[in-house]
Amino acid sequence: MGAVVPNKQVLFKDYVVGFPKESDMVVTAGEITLRLPEDAGNSVLVKSLYLSCDPYLRSFMSKLVGSNAQSFVPGKPIFGFGVAKVLESKYPDHKEGDLVWGTIGWEEYSIIKEPQNLFKMKYTDLPLSYYTGILGMPGLTAYAGFFEICAPKSGESVYVSAASGAVGQLVGQFAKLHGCFVVGSAGSKEKVDLLKNKFGFDDAFNYKEESDLNAALKRYFPEGIDIYFENVGGAMLDAVLLNMKKNGRIAVCGMISQYNLEKAEGVFNLIHVLLKSIRMVGFQAFDHYHIYPKFVEETHRLIKEGKIIYVEDIVEGIENAPAALIGLFKGRNVGKQVVVIAPE
């Protein structure tokens, strides 16, 4: 018999249409027995350390999205990427005391029934929260999206939207290290300053201050854009299409401007995909999981050498997780949004 301890959880209330609210989630004070049941199969019991707030979680709040649809279950905890410590394991790859990252519940303690979705950490000499970001899924997204999808050449012009977010800040820095000219956009002066002064983008602008996105892009890219790292969609994509160069590449990583709309915005300039022989590729980090070892080794080295800067926006306490998640869609976070559940 294990000890019975409090276990706060963030439960999903019901499917969301339109803009999600904090009240679409409920934080409850439950309990858990810190022992896997006899019939637990190959489950793993973990203690949650960090939760990751990522824009793609919005799609799990809708009842149906595309063919590979996955949704949260009303009345059950939200789930997503996180960092955790193994308390007990019936799965041979993980043992008590292991630090892992992967899909966990939004709760203080979580029984993971699909432990193949938990990954070992290769390095523990950096903040463990980095595995929700630069060393985890968003990092792999930036790396695979930029290097595999965009096939960048030194000297090319790169535009990144939502550029101060978990993925955008890394894409910009990978692009600079690769010898590209990089401009980013974000939604506040603070974020724009971060892009220019901390992440080393060549330039950056606040898209909320631009009444004409096409004109803004022409100002920053008078010769046009070779590579667009798409995190936004809608009107931004439309303006970018007008400014792409021949043989341009668009890595479609996210479309955060569209997630909360009941009806998506139209995109009107797709003829430019044809006129300019543009390659536009949607992707997900785990399509490229085979390059994770190479990615994590290289990125760890770049961090240690001070060649990559990483900014997190850290919120304390599971009670604040719903607000942190909603904040993403309002652009409240500055850098990667993380929630600390327990000290390491």
Add this chain to the structure above:
Amino acid sequence: MGAVVPNKQVLFKDYVVGFPKESDMVVTAGEITLRLPEDAGNSVLVKSLYLSCDPYLRSFMSKLVGSNAQSFVPGKPIFGFGVAKVLESKYPDHKEGDLVWGTIGWEEYSIIKEPQNLFKMKYTDLPLSYYTGILGMPGLTAYAGFFEICAPKSGESVYVSAASGAVGQLVGQFAKLHGCFVVGSAGSKEKVDLLKNKFGFDDAFNYKEESDLNAALKRYFPEGIDIYFENVGGAMLDAVLLNMKKNGRIAVCGMISQYNLEKAEGVFNLIHVLLKSIRMVGFQAFDHYHIYPKFVEETHRLIKEGKIIYVEDIVEGIENAPAALIGLFKGRNVGKQVVVIAPE
């Protein structure tokens, strides 16, 4: 001194907004001296045999399109792909009597100032008009678009819009020869019959009879579409996006539904590019000119072996060229639209 002979020309009247009309072109009865002037540089004088009517010519009627914009010049002859016979040449690669294909003027005799845009014919044991289609630019478009852009696998599901046109009919047949399941759409019963009974598509439908394109595609592709060969754009693309499978590929070859609109239709379902990791690639045949020799050898063999059928819609006389071109946008042609200028 060369002989002075009549030279009918199709002149471009002025830039077009919206749907083009026959009266946007004028057929004039001019004259030409059948001798290159002394200062003709490396020009080539040709006699036109066949003119090719292709949807992309619409873009040359607008004042400005994209970064690689090229337009017809008001008061000058229309130009486009054609088949011709060399009468005189100051360009070392071509000599009197050569049969060539490439960019020529819409006129009975044409002085070609960029003779590098004229290509030799590798085979002359098929109708020469084939070099405006199956052995020329549309053929290379179908071949490169399908094999290079779509990277098809045997057993995959392929959807082709505008499927009875010069490119579509070939894509469908290449896909069948490759072991794919192929469905095409077109705009009349006659064309649908052609797809099913002559070109060997697995199935075909008349898009004009479908009030709900999404439902139509679900009927023909209950498991979804792996490869979409896009000739249409707009609402068709929107419906296709809903029906693409994970890791689907879209070769953007044309968007004929959009060329004559003053404002393009919006496309609302691009989020599926992300959700399904779709690769959407705009291309032009000449991006892939390096594979022309392989393409023409293989396609010539397939025609000779009776494994590929090719249907042309042939109109006689340069006077009828404007109507033939406009007819493309009304879907009047059945098969590749060609205009005969002179017998071989």
